Amino acid sequence: MMTPGLEHILFISFALFFIGIYGFFTRRNLITMLMSIELILNSVNLNFIAFNKYVWPDKMDGLFFTLFVIAIAAAEAAVAIAIIINLYRTHRSIDVENTEDMKF
Amino acid sequence: MTGNDIIFYLLGILTLGCGLLSVTSRHIFRAAVFLLFSLIGIAGIYFWLQYEFIAAVQIVVYAGGITVLIIFSIFLTQQAGEKLPIQKLNRKIFSALAVFCAFALALVQAYQHGFITNNKPAASPSVQDIGNQMLNVNETGYALPFEAVSILLLAALVGCIVIAIREKNNTNNISENQNVETSQK
Numbered sequence: 376m377m378t379p380g381l382e383h384i385l386f387i388s389f390a391l392f393f394i395g396i397y398g399f400f401t402r403r404n405l406i407t408m409l410m411s412i413e414l415i416l417n418s419v420n421l422n423f424i425a426f427n428k429y430v431w432p433d434k435m436d437g438l439f440f441t442l443f444v445i446a447i448a449a450a451e452a453a454v455a456i457a458i459i460i461n462l463y464r465t466h467r468s469i470d471v472e473n474t475e476d477m478k479f
Numbered sequence: 480m481t482g483n484d485i486i487f488y489l490l491g492i493l494t495l496g497c498g499l500l501s502v503t504s505r506h507i508f509r510a511a512v513f514l515l516f517s518l519i520g521i522a523g524i525y526f527w528l529q530y531e532f533i534a535a536v537q538i539v540v541y542a543g544g545i546t547v548l549i550i551f552s553i554f555l556t557q558q559a560g561e562k563l564p565i566q567k568l569n570r571k572i573f574s575a576l577a578v579f580c581a582f583a584l585a586l587v588q589a590y591q592h593g594f595i596t597n598n599k600p601a602a603s604p605s606v607q608d609i610g611n612q613m614l615n616v617n618e619t620g621y622a623l624p625f626e627a628v629s630i631l632l633l634a635a636l637v638g639c640i641v642i643a644i645r646e647k648n649n650t651n652n653i654s655e656n657q658n659v660e661t662s663q664k
């Protein structure tokens with residue numbers, strides 16, 4: 376245990392990213408897959424903030440990227456949930472295994 | 480080891496533990512609540528890094544907005560008390576293996592790179608600085624992405640309404656319209 380620095384925050388961010396990837400691989404429910412994507416986006420935000428804080432502390436570019444990523448993630452979550460609810464209305468299920476209409 | 484460090488480690492454990500539970504829990508509602516706590520842990524790390532504005536945005540947009548949206552959609556699409564089906568063991572083992580290898584590889588790469596950390600007195604950005612740079616039109620300003628994101632949000636809003644709107648008696652309307660057209664002819 377030592378004083379936390381860039382490496383520690385990178386560890387948290389990488390671990391969160393791969394936890395999100397694991398959830399995306401193993402889950403078969405669309406809402407839980409969306410939750411995994413939120414975890415991945417958050418780990419990326421944490422990365423931006425950590426590099427901004429420790430490598431370029433006199434600039435604010437990482438901070439702006441984080442703000443834009445948060446805004447786009449909100450839009451993405453809203454559109455994804457609209458699609459999921461519409462899919463539930465037509466198929467009565469939001470499991471990815473049951474939505475095969477567009478399968479070639 | 481000071482109190483500052485202990486707070487950081489506690490926040491890290493909260494974030495990673497709740498994130499792990501959120502992707503492994505078989506109750507979907509519990510998974511959403513664990514996701515909420517993971518996002519709050521990340522907001523705590525932003526507070527710990529003294530980026531208060533980002534932490535506030537994280538709490539308002541993620542913890543307050545997206546999690547509530549996800550919980551609403553769970554209520555709309557899931558039966559109460561129903562567990563998610565157990566996944567195949569093979570799939571779990573191989574995903575865990577792949578993810579662990581990728582994690583180790585990425586971490587080794589990042590630690591070997593040796594980023595040059597800068598120990599300048601970090602000016603904790605105030606809301607005024609952020610606002611000035613965000614709406615600035617010179618080369619360091621972010622006015623153009625700001626406007627692009629605003630148009631994107633408007634498009635997403637309209638798109639969501641169009642996708643999720645319930646089409647009532649769509650076929651009836653079409654046939655009525657056709658009847659009207661034919662009668663007019």
